[in-house]
Amino acid sequence: xxxxxxxxxxLIKTRGQQVTLSCSPISGHRSVSWYQQTPxxxxxxxxxxxxxxxxxxxxxxxxxxxxxxSNSRSEMNVSTLELGDSALYLCASSLAVLNTEAFFGxxxxxxxx
Amino acid sequence: xxxxxxxxxxxxxxxxxxxxxxxxxxxSENNYYLxxxxxxxxxxxxxxxxxxxxxxxxxxxxRFSVNFQKAxxxxxxxxxxxxxxxxxxxxxxxMKHVTQGAQKLVFGxxxxxxxxx
Numbered sequence: 001x002x003x004x005x006x007x008x009x010x011l012i013k014t015r016g017q018q019v020t021l022s023c024s025p026i027s028g029h030r031s032v033s034w035y036q037q038t039p040x041x042x043x044x045x046x047x048x049x050x051x052x053x054x055x056x057x058x059x060x061x062x063x064x065x066x067x068x069x070s071n072s073r074s075e076m077n078v079s080t081l082e083l084g085d086s087a088l089y090l091c092a093s094s095l096a097v098l099n100t101e102a103f104f105g106x107x108x109x110x111x112x113x
Numbered sequence: 114x115x116x117x118x119x120x121x122x123x124x125x126x127x128x129x130x131x132x133x134x135x136x137x138x139x140x141s142e143n144n145y146y147l148x149x150x151x152x153x154x155x156x157x158x159x160x161x162x163x164x165x166x167x168x169x170x171x172x173x174x175x176r177f178s179v180n181f182q183k184a185x186x187x188x189x190x191x192x193x194x195x196x197x198x199x200x201x202x203x204x205x206x207x208m209k210h211v212t213q214g215a216q217k218l219v220f221g222x223x224x225x226x227x228x229x230x
Contacts, residue, residue, distance in 0.1 A: 104157055109156075
């Protein structure tokens with residue numbers, strides 16, 4: 001069974017640009033969550049999607065957005081990139097509402113220059 | 114809001130020794146879950162062990178066990194017979210129980226554990 005797949009693995013962008021990251025959950029998983037990991041702030045929750053609906057959002061500016069498709073694949077988008085957006089972005093998937101085990105992908109390392 | 118605190122930024126032990134990582138949390142919830150995740154240099158977060166707050170018995174997974182003290186809001190991880198492959202960042206995480214709605218993990222700052230040969 002394939003794990004959570006995140007693409008691309010590495011990305012370098014310039015300030016002011018926008019970026020789209022992709023996450024394919026484990027087959028059958030309907031919940032996808034996104035986390036930002038930085039040395040200073042640690043791991044912070046961005047948002048979670050279930051059945052194409054955003055159910056919860058962390059404390060991030062509106063430049064951070066996401067969506068989920070009918071096949072449960074999810075994308076997150078960051079517009080008007082800032083240097084502080086440089087981070088490891090992790091995606092996690094889980095089975096259903098009562099399932100508490102989250103499986104993580106290997107992340108996308110975003111560097112903003 | 115929930116908070117998770119790991120007071121040990123780094124730890125180092127010799128192979129085969131036992132090591133305990135500390136975690137405290139703050140919440141007003143009565144029903145929740147606690148986790149320890151491991152993040153090796155490959156960056157992938159791997160679930161090590163989980164504990165349901167309503168269970169008094171401490172969770173155990175092979176060489177990994179927890180000491181869950183609900184009243185003290187403490188959740189430590191003990192690694193027995195440590196191996197070189199245990200070298201990683203370890204994160205303590207909290208999730209409140211929900212029957213419907215988002216499953217959101219709140220993480221501690223992490224403890225970098227090094228196992229020396």
